[in-house]
Amino acid sequence: MRFLTSGDSHGASITAIVEGVPAGLPIEKEYIKKELLRRNKCAGRSQRMALEKEEVVILSGLRKGLSTGAPITIMIPNSEFYDLSEAQILQIQNDLPVSRPGHADLNGMLKFGFKEARNVAERASARETAARVAIGAIAKIFLKEFNISFASAIIQVGEIKSSKKITFEKASKLDAYFPFSDKNRKKAVLNLLENFKERGETVGGKVWASAKGVVPGIGSYTNWDTRLDAQIAYHLMSIPSVKGVLIGDIENAVSLKGSAAQDQFADSSKIFYKRKTNLAGGIEGGVSNGEDIVATCFVKPIPSSKFSKKGLNLQTKKKQAPQITRADTTSLAPVAVICESLMAIVIMQNYLEKFGSDSVDDIKNNFSIYQKRLRK
């Protein structure tokens, strides 16, 4: 499965083409839309999000509700865009002469040879992740056939850390609006968000995401780029505000002695490869070991807000206050959804590689052969 995404933040639509989805998968637009809304209707987001209706149009690859094996085209129209006159479009896509630090603005202007930042800001926007959440929704539908499920949580907001150890089960029960993992401190967090919103301040934190049900043997150590942890890091680090990716509980393990940092085999379990702990986050040697796949993302505060007093005007080479186009307080809640989506994409790709392609039924048969072999 491979894909390309496209679309400008204030353009006609966000679009994705996904090639290699096997035939026979029941894909409901409503489920994709639901995932998109999880990314959108959450605490910490600005008014603009309310305008994004996240309608999903599937332009190809689906017939009678089932995937056909042909490329699937998902379009998420910017509904507001279609009622605009040419002049209005030029207005909302106006020139941005001043670059904002923390964004791709200046780097993109230098890279491509632009005098202003609009051309950069449109595509460097995190709006692109909507396309990948849509693709992730398809991956989740696929992986559900193999009993794989996903959960995520926010475990730190600025200086406020969750005091509880997060687990898949706990994360599954958190509310989608703002899945902070520590009930006792959630009110403090929401107050902080409210307060920051008023002041035009922003905040970062940490997001935890996990996949349950992945069989052992996914990913490979045979070349560097097939390692499952490396693939997950590649995808998660591509989320605009993510600047750090950890697998499992390495933040803790980094200061442990080796003898204390092992996930010992369970003393007795129906599943012979079961472990007592999961410091490794379900991946050893680049290959899944049957435990939950676990990753944590470090999320930076959104860099532009009222406080962005000094950007750079490339034409005057002077510092100047930039035009601020968005006002989310934090990207933590959307990042949680995006993490799940990207993990789902990676795992689906690896399942297809291991268990074959083309027909969901065939793949399920192949998978059950593998499961039988594991049990032997």
Next chain:
Amino acid sequence: MRFLTSGDSHGASITAIVEGVPAGLPIEKEYIKKELLRRNKCAGRSQRMALEKEEVVILSGLRKGLSTGAPITIMIPNSEFYDLSEAQILQIQNDLPVSRPGHADLNGMLKFGFKEARNVAERASARETAARVAIGAIAKIFLKEFNISFASAIIQVGEIKSSKKITFEKASKLDAYFPFSDKNRKKAVLNLLENFKERGETVGGKVWASAKGVVPGIGSYTNWDTRLDAQIAYHLMSIPSVKGVLIGDIENAVSLKGSAAQDQFADSSKIFYKRKTNLAGGIEGGVSNGEDIVATCFVKPIPSSKFSKKGLNLQTKKKQAPQITRADTTSLAPVAVICESLMAIVIMQNYLEKFGSDSVDDIKNNFSIYQKRLRK
């Protein structure tokens, strides 16, 4: 530039084929060997390393000391291997019936259908990284033509953290044998290593690596997989003992307010895009901004040592003590070198994509056009 590596830990050689190195690059075997020895002759490594002579044989792609544009084949023979009889080879490649937790062993056995772990352990071994250090050496030679240099440091060993803020300049001056960044605590660290070695214990920590001199505009936000930070994370997370990758100073920024987490433009500088700080680690929006590229790796303790009392015997399905084949105390020092190498590979690939290919002279000319445009 693309490459494949091969080679089994106790096999005939580690080999790499590198396609797309432009013609006209002066490649000295001695420099590659020097980089390989940096990975090898350092504190925390076992006796076996002393045996690895890291001779470098270049089988193709070089003539009269210059790259020819043809694929370069680098072979690092396991010199010990060549004097062995067939029987001795079988002996050092003996069956490993018991899998070790923390390694790919069991996962690889289940994946490929093996009854024992030798077939897995040979390739899942970190010995593979020698090939990438050799490729990285070529990348460093290439990037030197563009005034890019690399440095790395160990900033945490187990519970002992460096108390100093690391910088490129400081890292450049650390000794290669064990580049711990805090002079005052170095003795404590070396004592810890000595003590752990005696006890057969292992330890992890954190490694910092950086590239200086990368121009703004490298990497791209246009699709997720072209983002420079994502590419770096992909490569670094593929290092066997690395389980976490951070870009810049996100560990700090994660709890800052947005207004405090920006890298403001410098007040006055000959370089108009110069920043006052570098929290972003030289990458904003997936694109280089001209500051040092900075990444930190979280390194787990080596999972197998004398303490590995309980592995799994897949044939008996019983827990059992595994055969321990290596005894490094920590992989921190080699990881530092490997990080530099992989960053060099990523940056070289992005330079080739941006500034063209084939001839080093042409690329340098194209690069100088870009530099002129930036200065305008």
Next chain:
Amino acid sequence: MRFLTSGDSHGASITAIVEGVPAGLPIEKEYIKKELLRRNKCAGRSQRMALEKEEVVILSGLRKGLSTGAPITIMIPNSEFYDLSEAQILQIQNDLPVSRPGHADLNGMLKFGFKEARNVAERASARETAARVAIGAIAKIFLKEFNISFASAIIQVGEIKSSKKITFEKASKLDAYFPFSDKNRKKAVLNLLENFKERGETVGGKVWASAKGVVPGIGSYTNWDTRLDAQIAYHLMSIPSVKGVLIGDIENAVSLKGSAAQDQFADSSKIFYKRKTNLAGGIEGGVSNGEDIVATCFVKPIPSSKFSKKGLNLQTKKKQAPQITRADTTSLAPVAVICESLMAIVIMQNYLEKFGSDSVDDIKNNFSIYQKRLRK
């Protein structure tokens, strides 16, 4: 530059996402549309083509008429589709229980596990090539900046062969409606098409296509997949009705002696690498030599028409007459346009690789450095 296409023949639209088009390219929708109509409004095509309006919608990647470096999304809506009710859509996408020999029908049904052929026929349709003609139009706009132009011709229709040697100049002057290269036999050809159309018969032939202005040094012999001729063959052989690809005049050279099959250097020419002949079709050793790039495609007769009396009904396992959904007499004229488009795509990709990316202006500067070097 990479791309994915999508879209079902009787679905909502044909779509393409193109990543890596450098910034600053003036892209006019009208030009893309013109190229699409060349593919469509030509002799040998059925009534349905008249319905295809080939409107072009660019959903992203363009601002103020210039490419922005962001992915370009081109949508070619099936205009008829949008006025249809759900029931009508089901009607035009009705089940096709009988597979047609010569098409992907049965093979696709077996591959994906379908009981009927509609799911296959929708995507295996040559309608997909519209997306690549649109991408090719962008490539042509790009390559025009480097003085590269394209021409094509039909040189054989069934048993009627052109008696003239085709050249780039002659091909440039042929009419787009049916660019048969032999004026004297054109009437016979059009009569044949008319006659075959009435009888529901189809016909194949040969198509010639060429690119003028490609500098020496494009493509590479360093690994098999970088060879320019191999890349061209890959693309051209992917055109649904093409079953053969020749480079240059190999059909002739195959029976010549070696001494007679060489393109000798010209006796005197301002361009030192100029040749007297071009048997090699502008490519020697997988690399362009400065002569016109020339390829010929062998095109099979469209396999389904009134004569398709016996397909296979997979449910009954009986032979049966298939439903015939299209009635073009020949695909020769569209194939000519598609060949140009695909050659343009390949050449653009190789130019970007050799001369760098991101900004059209930068690339042109890099290119002129190369030209200066060649002249030295």
Next chain:
Amino acid sequence: MRFLTSGDSHGASITAIVEGVPAGLPIEKEYIKKELLRRNKCAGRSQRMALEKEEVVILSGLRKGLSTGAPITIMIPNSEFYDLSEAQILQIQNDLPVSRPGHADLNGMLKFGFKEARNVAERASARETAARVAIGAIAKIFLKEFNISFASAIIQVGEIKSSKKITFEKASKLDAYFPFSDKNRKKAVLNLLENFKERGETVGGKVWASAKGVVPGIGSYTNWDTRLDAQIAYHLMSIPSVKGVLIGDIENAVSLKGSAAQDQFADSSKIFYKRKTNLAGGIEGGVSNGEDIVATCFVKPIPSSKFSKKGLNLQTKKKQAPQITRADTTSLAPVAVICESLMAIVIMQNYLEKFGSDSVDDIKNNFSIYQKRLRK
């Protein structure tokens, strides 16, 4: 499965790294060597070939005779090379100031910025194909597990065409030394070769190659680059002297009426998808249909020999006689072997994609599920 090859014609070795060969495949060096010798010890080749001993060294990926899933490194040493002094190496790799038309020489010199042709000639040499024949041997071993076999034949030498229709069965019985398909004309052909050899003349022709036993459903029409015919054309056109690739009997079909150009379903057969004819060469719509996969290559006469009177000296910009380093009379017999090898590689890659990866036993189980589905 992916691979890179390397090696210079007069360098230390030809090398290949192959990643993704599933575990459990019995790989015998002797079989690889046998395939290499088929490429080498045949009519039309020069004395030098007698020197190439085609010893095969497998440096990794094999243990106890079985593939381990790790990358396989195949080295074919240039045995003569190892006994040479540094001075002798410089001698056999001496500068080639004069480029030869028909070769990559001048194009490569211009591309990479060389003043002489040695750097080009070393890698552009057809010697590289030895690496791919070795990889193809592994692919054949793999595909034998799925009852797929290969055959090839020479069907035209210069002006002498075989008068017989070639079939898989006939091709299987031809002698490896020079598998010309027409017994009656073989003497004439060998005389021609002898005569040409004496005169230092060269000759081209046509090579036919085929794979038997490929199940329907391999390859895909869903995107252009997954089409089986396109993939085969990509590989075959990358053979240095091949300038044309045809699939099936298109040379004939190109002038047939559509009603006569169909491969009708057989009237009665145990295999329901069996056809009466195989004009399509086993591929319809880019997907295998269960018939033999058939391709024909157009091979140009080797461009350099005694007759190469005029090359170009880039330093003087004058025409001049080039140094002639090889003296094969024709590449037809090696091309036949290479064609089989490359078809095997393509088909293996597609089998792995469709039926999964990692373990030969698993893949065979998955395959048998598919076969059962087909029979239903």
